[in-house]
Amino acid sequence: MKPHVAAAAALLLIALVAAMTAGAVTFNATNAASGTAGGRRFDQAVGLAYASQVLSNASTFIWSAFNQTSPADRKPVDAVTLVVEDVGGVPAFASGDVITLSAPYVGNYSGDVKTEVTGVLFHETTHVWQWDGQGQANGGLIEGIADFVRLKAGYAPGHWRQPGQGDRWDQGYDVTAWFLDYCDSLRPGFVAQLNAKMKDGYTDDFFAQILGKNAQELWQDYKAKYA
Template sequence: MAYRIFFLYSLLLILAVTQGIRAVDYIITNKAANSPGGARFDDEIGVPYSQQTLENATSFIWKIFQQDSPIQRKNVQNITMFIDDMEVGNDAINNQIHVTASYIEGYSGDIKREITGILYHEITHIWQWDGKGHAPRGLIEGIAEYVRLKAGLAPSRDWVTFRHGDRWDQGYDVMARFLNYCDSLKVGFVAQLNKKMRNGYSDQFFDELLGKTVDQLWRDYQAKCG
């Protein structure tokens, strides 16, 4: 009898854990299959690779954000990726990632690596906290590029090196480099900053985590890298 109770308890525990780490469903739709960019997606990237990349990116982001349990994460069960004939750039909104077919068509380098980096960036927007809409846009974009940087997927061209940039919240590669510097001062800084942004945002978060205002940190970063 005791063995049966133990077996049932173990089974329930396994089910609970399984539910906690249940795989997210990734759906990829090529809506531009008849376009040159859509055809290039099918030929050089493909749906299976995109699905695997999104799954790998999700696991990587949870690790970067130190989100070991489902309660620490957004409750996202489905993520859809579209290859579109859009005139706007690549983006993520409402748990959907849109990649422009014309961008795929016109990219002259390793398109598979480039799209991998874009997917890491865009899916970060789905999983990150944004201070309930109050965090600076440059910070939000910078965190997504920071993830791309830590994944070893930073573009080989057009990225700034270290101290270049006009202000700390300039976004994208400038912010990614600055966040990397902040994380070097306190390992896990980006994860802790993201956790703080779950319920709101304040520049004071930098001071609370690192003991200096964000403006002073930016000046230190500029001086150090100079």
């Protein structure tokens, strides 16, 4: 091969590699609470390398659950970051593409903390990727979808309420997760379709559009199933 041809081929290869990696998502974890009991337990029982891998695994699982096979279908997120902080109140929360994990929660958790943190990260990573109806969807549904993903990934903890329990379909978290699981059993891929519709807005009528019954009718059917 002539030198100028080889150089051109090398430049083409570099361009192709750059194009393939430009849309890649990076996953990072840091422990800003390593001096606390919870931060030390995180380092010993979970670790930054494992947590970063969970962020990656969770994202791949979420893309599959939401049927987002192409990056064009997803939120334009370049990096997902976990920060372990000395904050209380909730086990974790997501703000944009940054997930904050409570070091006190990790330190005080009495069970298998590695499995619990894994489940929490699946939930919070869902918030990074899910659509929220341009801010129109209610919080109960948003949290329910995140717990639905945690449920389907196999990380539903034993302290969750059981299927059929709860007072409202949009009560949130485990109650709504089990309800969405029921809806998904009626039409496999329901949650993926619901999430896709929530890219541009939200109305409760999405349930009827997909399943032929409104959310309250589906909730009554769901409750009757477990009566």
